[in-house]
Every structure is written in C-alpha cells, then in structure tokens.
C-alpha cells in the first residue's frame with residue numbers, strides 16, 4: 452500500500468480565473484502549464500479529454516461526447532468565475548487520427564482549426580465577457596511550439 456504524501460505546493464482556496472481545454476496526451480501536459488505560466492497564470496483549471504477542444508464543436512464531435520464536455524466547460528466557467536479560456540489542439544492527436552486518419556494530416560489540421568474556431572465562437576457567444584485564446588501545438592525536435600490562431 453502506498454504511503455500517505457503531503458505535496459510541497461501550498462493549497463490556495465481561491466479558484467484560478469483561467470481554464471485550459473486540451474488533450475489528455477501527457478506529452479503536452481507540462482508544456483501547457485508552462486504556457487499558462489508564461490501568460491501569467493500560476494494555476495489553471497483544466498478540462499482534458501482525448502481531442503480536447505475538438506469535443507466542444509458539436510457540429511463535428513459525437514453529440515453525446517460534445518454535450519458532456521460542453522456541460523463541463525460551462526460548469527467550470529460559471530462556477531469558478533473563469534475569465535479566460537485557452538483552447539489547444541496538438542499535431543499528431545490520436546483522437547483526430549482515429550476519427551479522420553484516412554483523410555490525411557492536412558485534412559486533420561484544417562478540422563482542428565475549424566474545431567478551435569467553432570469552440571471559441573460558441574464560448575464567446577455564451578459568455579460575451581470571456582477572453583478565449585486558441586493555439587495550435589506543434590512539436591519540432593525536442594521543442595513544443597504554441598502557435599496562436601486568430602479568431603475569425
């Protein structure tokens with residue numbers, strides 16, 4: 452049986468005002484937290500599922516999946532007074548490969564872009580004061596690049 456453990460990180464009872472929605476893929480977890488810190492956020496709420504913000508686009512995701520993830524996002528935004536949302540899609544995502552792999556990497560990149568833009572638009576429509584940032588995440592060698600996508 453594992454021993455009990457006390458974290459070094461102190462507990463802060465206030466909720467961070469930022470929510471990051473991204474893929475469960477652990478190759479990017481630390482980098483996303485580093486991006487958040489770079490943007491001035493020491494702590495973040497997270498909503499991670501395979502495919503990340505792709506699941507917020509109810510036009511392209513499975514209805515049930517999209518419904519659950521949208522509800523979770525709304526729950527956090529409302530309940531935790533979220534002021535800013537980061538939506539991140541990464542290159543080589545297994546969720547997109549499983550859904551659209553046969554259509555090729557270029558199609559997937561376009562679909563991810565559409566999903567990010569659709570998800571951002573839906574969130575801003577629901578919460579007009581919300582700031583939403585979208586990023587395409589791209590590994591290159593040992594570096595992980597975050598490329599902001601301008602919302603249309």
Ligand SMILES: [Zn+2]
Nearest residue numbers: 474476544545
């Ligand atoms: Zn992924």
